[in-house]
Amino acid sequence: MRLPLCRTLASLALCVLTGAAFADVMVSQSNSPTLAMGAEFSFLLGAEHSTLNALPQADLTALAKGDVQTEAPKAEALPYSEDWLASLPAAKGDAQWECLRSALYFEARGETIQGQFAVAEVILNRRDAAGFPKTVCGVVKQDGTGTCAFSFMCDGLSDQMRDKAAVDRAGKIARVMLDGAPRPLTAGATFFHTHDVNPKWRNLIKTTSIGAHLFYRTIL
Numbered sequence: 001m002r003l004p005l006c007r008t009l010a011s012l013a014l015c016v017l018t019g020a021a022f023a024d025v026m027v028s029q030s031n032s033p034t035l036a037m038g039a040e041f042s043f044l045l046g047a048e049h050s051t052l053n054a055l056p057q058a059d060l061t062a063l064a065k066g067d068v069q070t071e072a073p074k075a076e077a078l079p080y081s082e083d084w085l086a087s088l089p090a091a092k093g094d095a096q097w098e099c100l101r102s103a104l105y106f107e108a109r110g111e112t113i114q115g116q117f118a119v120a121e122v123i124l125n126r127r128d129a130a131g132f133p134k135t136v137c138g139v140v141k142q143d144g145t146g147t148c149a150f151s152f153m154c155d156g157l158s159d160q161m162r163d164k165a166a167v168d169r170a171g172k173i174a175r176v177m178l179d180g181a182p183r184p185l186t187a188g189a190t191f192f193h194t195h196d197v198n199p200k201w202r203n204l205i206k207t208t209s210i211g212a213h214l215f216y217r218t219i220l
Helices: 002-029 033-054 057-065 082-087 095-108 113-128 136-140 164-178
Strands: 191-194 204-210 213-218
Touching (some): 082 164, 095 164, 113 136, 113 191, 113 213
Antiparallel strands (some): 191 213
16 A cells, blocks of 8 residues: 555656646746737737727728728918018029919919919919910910910010019919919819800800909819
């Protein structure tokens, strides 16, 4: 009877020693970077799971289908005021800026600030539209069917800009627009004329009226 008992006690002792050794191994591994990363990853997954559980079912469905859309940031509207324009630094630029400044001066210097910006929109809309020259100078100097796109180019009058304040204003507007300002005033218009004329334009739709000008774009 003593021999089996000894064997049993020996087995128990071996188990205790083995368990202790295993515990030592576990303790020594508790400082492992791999285990720390695993614990942090588990925490992040748990946070994500909690966030998803808090979403409405419709949002979860949209996520699954890939239908979630973010609203594009809206361009900040310009002040279109004399005080704001006066606060801008003196403008300068290249030949394209000079062409736009000249067009604004001769075609719209008697308009409000908003009206001058609207004319600038038309010129830039043309530059960016199919069927028109691809530069500002090309648009301003373009010839039509026996007429000029912009009357000051072929009216036979002097093109000297004598009104210093109007020149400064037109230059600043040209600079702001060429630098990428939004164009919300004319709804994509590529044509305009004054109220006192009635051109026989076809396939055009009026988009707005600002000051002395009516604005049009091609019917889509």
